Every structure is written in C-alpha cells, then in structure tokens.
Amino acid sequence: MDIETLIKERRSVSLFEDKPVSIDEVKAMLKTSAWVPNHKMTQPWRFTIITGETKAQLAHMAGEFMSRGKTGEEKDRAYNKAHAAFSQVPMHVMVFMEESHDLKRRQEDYASTSLIIHNLSLIGWEKGIGMIWKTGPLTDTEPFRQLIGIQPGEKFVGMIQLGYPKKVPRAMPRIDLDERITELN
Numbered sequence: 735m736d737i738e739t740l741i742k743e744r745r746s747v748s749l750f751e752d753k754p755v756s757i758d759e760v761k762a763m764l765k766t767s768a769w770v771p772n773h774k775m776t777q778p779w780r781f782t783i784i785t786g787e788t789k790a791q792l793a794h795m796a797g798e799f800m801s802r803g804k805t806g807e808e809k810d811r812a813y814n815k816a817h818a819a820f821s822q823v824p825m826h827v828m829v830f831m832e833e834s835h836d837l838k839r840r841q842e843d844y845a846s847t848s849l850i851i852h853n854l855s856l857i858g859w860e861k862g863i864g865m866i867w868k869t870g871p872l873t874d875t876e877p878f879r880q881l882i883g884i885q886p887g888e889k890f891v892g893m894i895q896l897g898y899p900k901k902v903p904r905a906m907p908r909i910d911l912d913e914r915i916t917e918l919n
C-alpha cells in the first residue's frame with residue numbers, strides 16, 4: 735500500500751476479531767515506530783503490553799467503572815457492556831512518558847511520543863492490524879493507574895487497543911485543508 739493511501743485509509747478500530755495478535759510482532763512494530771524525530775533525543779517513552787489475566791482485570795475494572803452509581807438491571811447492563819467491550823480487545827498497549835518539569839520539553843516529548851503511536855497504527859494497518867488510541871475517563875482513575883503500573887513522574891499518554899479488525903468504521907469527514915493553509919510570500 736502506498737503511504738498516501740495508508741494515511742488516508744487507516745481508521746480507528748474498536749471491534750476486533752477473536753484472534754490473538756503476536757506479542758513479538760507488536761514489539762517489533764513498536765521498535766520500528768520509535769524511529770521518530772525527538773528534540774534533544776530525550777526518548778521519554780515506555781510501553782506495557784497487556785493480555786491474559788491483566789486484560790481480564792482491566793475488563794472487570796471497566797465494568798465496575800461504567801456501572802458505578804447504578805443499581806439493579808441497569809447496573810448489570812452497564813457492567814456487561816463495558817466488560818464485553820474490553821474483553822473483545824485482543825491486546826492493550828499502554829503508552830507512558832517521563833514528564834519533564836520543563837513545559838516546552840514536556841510538550842515536545844508528548845509530540846514525539848504521539849508520533850510513535852501514529853507510526854504504530856500505520857505499520858499495523860499495513861499488516862491488517864487495527865487499533866484505537868483511548869484516553870477515556872477510566873484512564874484517569876487510581877485503580878487503572880495502579881493496574882497499568884504508572885510510575886511517579888510519568889504521564890499516561892494513551893491506551894492503545896489493538897487487534898484484527900472485525901469492523902472498520904467509516905471515515906469521519908475532514909475539513910477542507912485549503913481553508914487552513916496560508917501562504918506568506
């Protein structure tokens with residue numbers, strides 16, 4: 735696939751086939767993805783790959799979180815929906831970065847770490863592996879942060895849910911970029 739098609743056709747995927755993704759393959763994809771531009775070469779990122787029992791704990795945690803404050807059947811429905819949504823994800827990749835005390839450095843580090851995530855999604859897309867970058871409210875909770883092992887001084891950048899796509903969503907419309915491009919001669 736040529737790079738322009740790859741960039742345009744990649745979609746965020748959140749429904750996956752019941753088919754495992756190779757951890758070794760994802761590690762190799764991450765290694766390639768990390769070849770990003772990075773001011774001062776701080777390379778502040780780290781990744782945690784979650785499958786198996788930890789993934790089951792995460793699904794339970796998502797169920798508990800989404801059903802909080804509800805009772806009876808409504809609680810069960812909310813729990814089951816979130817639990818099922820997380821359980822069908824073959825793999826989660828948590829992305830962290832060391833958080834510099836310097837605002838500019840922090841922003842530049844976040845930019846570079848974001849590039850890795852997008853590289854990962856493009857490399858994945860070419861291999862038929864889909865993913866979505868998630869930062870929903872569950873990821874701000876203390877139990878979540880404990881489960882994924884966030885360290886003092888680290889910023890949680892995103893939860894990448896990854897697998898072979900069951901359904902590829904339609905592209906969301908993009909603005910006409912001509913309206914946002916200025917030429918200064």
Ligand SMILES: Cc1cc2nc3c(=O)[nH]c(=O)nc-3n(C[C@H](O)[C@H](O)[C@H](O)COP(=O)(O)O)c2cc1C
Binds near residue numbers: 869
């Ligand atoms: C920083 C970041 C956080 C995101 N968090 C979420 C999220 O929490 N939940 C979600 O459904 N999608 C999330 N997304 C995915 C976007 O919704 C998605 O990229 C957008 O709808 C465009 O769709 P596309 O990626 O298929 O082009 C996030 C994307 C980024 C870049």
